[in-house]
Amino acid sequence: MGVLEGAQVKTIEGLSEKGDHPVQEAWRDLNVAQCGYCQAGQIMQAAALVDQYDTVTDDDIDAVMSANICRCGTYPRIRAAIKQAAGQQASGAAMDADVRKRSRSDA
Ligand code: FES
Numbered sequence: 096m097g098v099l100e101g102a103q104v105k106t107i108e109g110l111s112e113k114g115d116h117p118v119q120e121a122w123r124d125l126n127v128a129q130c131g132y133c134q135a136g137q138i139m140q141a142a143a144l145v146d147q148y149d150t151v152t153d154d155d156i157d158a159v160m161s162a163n164i165c166r167c168g169t170y171p172r173i174r175a176a177i178k179q180a181a182g183q184q185a186s187g188a189a190m191d192a193d194v195r196k197r198s199r200s201d202a
Contacts, residue, residue, distance in 0.1 A: 107135040110142055118142045121176035129167035137163050137173055145180045 110116050118141045121127075128134045137160070144151060144159045156177055165173070 105139070107139055110139065116142055117180040118145055118176065121179040124179065125172050125176045127169055127172040127176050129165075129169050133163060133165045133167075133169075137165065137169075141173065141177045141180065145177060149181060151177055151181045 111119060118138055122134070122138060127137075140160055140163050144155065148155065153174065156174055160173065160177075
C-alpha cells in the first residue's frame with residue numbers, strides 16, 4: 096500500500112454516482128453477474144477499457160480482461176456487456192435507450 100500513497104484510487108462505488116456508467120448498465124441489461132464475487136474487479140477493468148476506446152474487439156477484451164478470473168464462467172456475458180457498453184458510449188443516449196428496449200423485448 097505504500098506505493099499508493101498520494102495516488103487516487105477509484106473503486107466501484109466511485110465509478111458513477113447513480114450506477115449508470117455504460118458498463119454498469121450493460122451488466123444489468125445482460126444479467127452478467129452470477130455469484131458476484133469477481134464482479135467489482137471485472138466491471139472496473141471493463142470500464143477502463145470502454146472509457147479508453149469507442150469500439151473494442153475480442154482481442155482487446157482478451158488482452159485487458161485476462162487477469163480477471165471468474166470462477167462462475169461468466170466470460171461470454173462479460174464479453175457481450177463490454178461490447179454493448181462500448182456501443183453505448185460511441186452512439187450516445189439514443190442508442191442506449193434503444194439497446195435497453197431491445198434487451199427487454201428479447202427476454
Ligand atoms: S460471478 Fe462468480 S466468480 Fe465471477
